[in-house]
Amino acid sequence: MYLSATFIRDSCVKRDPASAVRVNQSYAAWLAAQNLGTFEAQLGKKFGTDQVKALRQEISGQLAVLDTALQKLGPASQACPALATQFSSDTFDVRKKVPNLAALLTVGRGPSGTTAASGSGSSAGASVTVYSVAQLSSLMAQTVAPLRSAGTRAQEAAGLKKLQTLGKVIVVSGTTKRRRSITQADDRREVRYDVYCYDMHNDAADPPQGQVTVAGRIREFDASLGVVLEDCVVLSAGQSAQFKKSTLAVVDAAWQFKSQPYEKFLVPAGQGLKDSEILGAYMEQSSAVGVGGMTITTYPVSLFLKDGTVFNDPYWAPTSFNFKLSRQLEPQKWGKWTRQGNNFTIKWSDGRTDTFIVKGAPKALPAGTRLSGTFETISGGGTTSLGGDTIVVSSGTYTFRPDGTFTGGSFGGGGDSSVTVGSSRASGGTYSVSGYGITLRGSASQERRLFFARYNDDMLYIGSSTYTRDR
Template sequence: MYVSVNYLRDSCVKRDPASAAKVTQAYGAWVGAQQLGDFETRLGQKLGKETLLRWRQGLGNDLNGLDAALQKLGPPSQSCPAIATLFSSDTFNVRKKVPNLTALLGPVGGKNSAGTTGTTGVATQNQPASAGGVVYSVAQLSSLMAQTLAPLGKATGREQDAAGLKKLKSLGPVIAVSGTTQRSRSITQEDDRRTVRFDVYCYDMANDADNPPKGQVTVAGRVREFDHVTGITLEDCVVLSAAQGAQLKKSTVTVVDAGWQFKAQPAEKFLVAAGQGLKDSDILGAYMEQSTGIGVGGMVLITYPISLFLKDGTVYNDPYWAPSSFNYKLSRQLEPQKWGQWTRQGQNFVIRWGNGETQTFEVKGSPKPLAAGTKLSGAFQTISGGGNTALSGDVVVAGGSNYTFRPDGTFSGGRFGSVSSSTVTAGSTGKTGGTYVVSGYGVTLKGTGGQEQRLFFARYDQDLLYIGGSSYTPDR
C-alpha cells in the first residue's frame, strides 16, 4: 500500500503538472495522518537494506498492473485529481489495516532516550552544521536539480535520481535550506503564480513528530536522496534558530524558470468586460474528449470534458468564461500549463502542452455555438462527488448545480452540496433566477438582484449542454 501510494503520487506529478500541487499536498497529508514520515527508514532498519531492495523489486509486476489500471481511468488531467481524493479514504488507511504498525517496526534507530540525534547525527539543535556555511533557498536547490536533469535527455528515472543526488552531495554532506512549511516536514517556496518544482523533505525536523514548525524556517540536514518526480530528502534535520541562520551566507545560485511550476489560478483573474476577450472569428471550435471523473460515493465515471481550439494553432483546456469575456492573453502568461499548440491528425489533434508533454486528443464530439438570441427549454443538472462507498466505505459526498431554462428568456436554478456518513450528515443549497441571453459560445445570466455572469456555453445535442465548462444533462 505504501509503495502504491508513492507510485501513484510520482506518476501523477510527472504526467499532470497542473494537478501536481494538489496530489503532492494530498500525499503529504496522507503521510502525516498515517504517521509514515520515517516508515521506510525504520523498515530498512528492521529488515535490512538488501531485503528491502529485494522486496521493492518483487513489486515490479504489481506496479505495472497499477500503471495500466491508472491509464484506463483516462487522461492524467482527469484521473490524477480523482486519485488525490482517494488518499484520505479507507482504501489507503494503513493504520486501520495494521493498527500495531508502530510496535511492529520497533524503536527508531539512532535515537537516544531523549529523542534527539546521537553522536552518529550530523547536527544537533545546539550545533548546526552546513558545508561551507552557506544556506540555499528551496528555489535555488530546485533550480540546481532542474538544470542537472535538463541535459540528460531520455535518461531513465533512476539515472536522473542518481545525477541529482550526485549534484546535491557535491554541495557537501550537510546542507542548510530556507523556505516555508505548514506544520509538515515539507519545505517549499512559492509566489502568487508559481511553486517550486522540487520541495525539500526533512526527516526528524525539530525532532518532534507531532509538532513541526510552521512558517519561514531554516534547517540543516544530511543529503539523503533525490527523486526526479517529487523532490529532495534530507535526514537528521534540525531547525536552526534565527541567530544560527544569521551566521550562514546566502547562496548566489541563480534561480531559473525550469525550477518552478505554475499553480492553478482563480478564474476571476481572467474575466474582462464583454467584447474585450476573444472574438468569434478567433475560435476554431470546441471539442470533446473521453475522460473520467469521480461521482457520488467515489465511483469512477466516464466524462466528456471540452477544450477550446483557436485558429492561431493554440488550445485551452479549461474554458469557464464566455470567450468574449475571457482575458486569454493574461491566461497564457499566468497559467501556461493549460495552453498547448495543436496540429491536425485526421479528425483528431496532436497537442504539445505548455509543460512539454504531447497528447493525442481523440475527438468524441464538437459542441456547437448557438445563434444570438436562441431560446432554451428544459431543466438540466450537473453533479460530481466523492467519498468511499464505491470502495465499501460509508462516506458520500455530492455537489452540483441545476438550471431550468424557459422559452420566455428566464431561468431558475442553484447550487447544492451534501456530505454524509454513518456519524454525520450536512448539506447546503443556494438558489438564483433571472434572465438569460445566449450568443455563440457564451451565455449571459442576469439575476433578479442585478448580478450578472457571462459563462462559456455550448450545446452538443438536446441532452447535453456545457455551461461554465461543466457538462449538464436533463434533470428528469
C-alpha cells in the same frame, strides 16, 4: 538500539557476574566498531541533556519488555555469553542501518541553541550551505530536462544522484505549505518541486507554520513530489543565521505558474475573443476524483483558436475572456497545437508535448437558441471508495425553459467595471445563448457570462463543468 545494547550489557553484568568480563569486552568492541564512543555526549550536545533523559524515560517501558524477553531465553549463565556475540551481528550494525549517523549529529541544535555543525560559533556555520527551495527545484528541473523521454525512473535516479553531490545532509529554507511540505512562491509562481520532510526529530510531527530552515538527510527525489528528506530538524533563527547562503542560480524551469482566480480575466462583453478567432471546442477523455474518492471518467473541453494556440480551462464566455492577460499570468494553461488527422499534438508552455485525442466536439449555438430541461453536475471526494469514512459531495443544477428563464445555478463573488456579481445562491432568472457563451441574469442586476457548448441533447458544458440531463 544504543540504549537496548547498553541495557543488555548492564542486565547481564548484574545477573551473571561470571560472564561480565566477556560481555563488557564485547560491548566495548561494539562501541568502537560503530564509532559510538562519544554518542551519548553528542546526543546531549545536540538535543540537551534534558531531552536525552526524557528519551530514556519514554522507552523505559520497551526496555522492561526487553528484560522480560531476556529472562525467557534461559539461565543467565547461558543467555548472557550468547547475547555477547550478538553485538557483532547485523542486528546491532548501526553503521549499516544509519550510514550517515555522524553527519546527522553534526547539524542540529545544541542545548544553548548554538550550532553543532563542526564545533560552535560562526566558524561552524561557515561550513554549512543553506539552499532555498527554489534553488533545489532549479537544480532538479535542469537535471531531468534532458531525460524527459527516458521515463520517470531515469529522471528520479539522476535527480537523486545530483542531490547527493550536495552532501548527505543538506539545509533548506522555505515556507511551510501543507503537512510536511516546504515550498517557495510569489503571487504568480510556485516552485515546481517542493521539499518534503519526514521523521522530524526533536520537533512536532510537522514543521511549524511560516518561514523555516531545516536540516535533513537526503532520502530520494520523487518526480511527482519533489526533494524528499528524512531525519529532519528545524533549526533556530540563530543557527540558520550563521550559515552561508548558496549562490546556486535559479532558472525559469524551476517554477510553475499558479492558477489565477477566474474573476481576474473577466472583461465586458465584446472585449475578449471574437467568434471568428475560434477554431472550435474539443473534448478529450480524462479522469477525476468523484464522490467518495472513486476515480471517474471525465471529458473536459479545451478551446482551440485559429492562431494555432489552445486553452485548456474555458470558464468565461470567450467574448468576455481576457485571453491576452491569461497568456501572461497563467501560461501553463496555454499550448500550441498542430493537427494530426482528427486529433492534435499540443506543445505546452513548459515544454511538454501531449497528444490530444478528440472524443467529441461540443457545438456553439446560434444567438437566440432556447434550451429545455434540467441538467446536473456532480463532483466530490473522500475516502469511502477506499474503505474510509469520509465523503464529499458538490453538485449544481440548472433547469432551462423555452421561454428564456432558468432556475438554479449560483453567483460567485467578483466583477468588473460594468458588471456587479453577488455571492448569493441564485434562485433563477433569464438566460441567453450566443456562440460559445451563455449569459445568466439574476435579480438585482446579477449577471454571469459563462463558457457554453452543447455536445448533444443530454450534455452541456457551462463554465468549467459538465452538466448532464436529469432523467
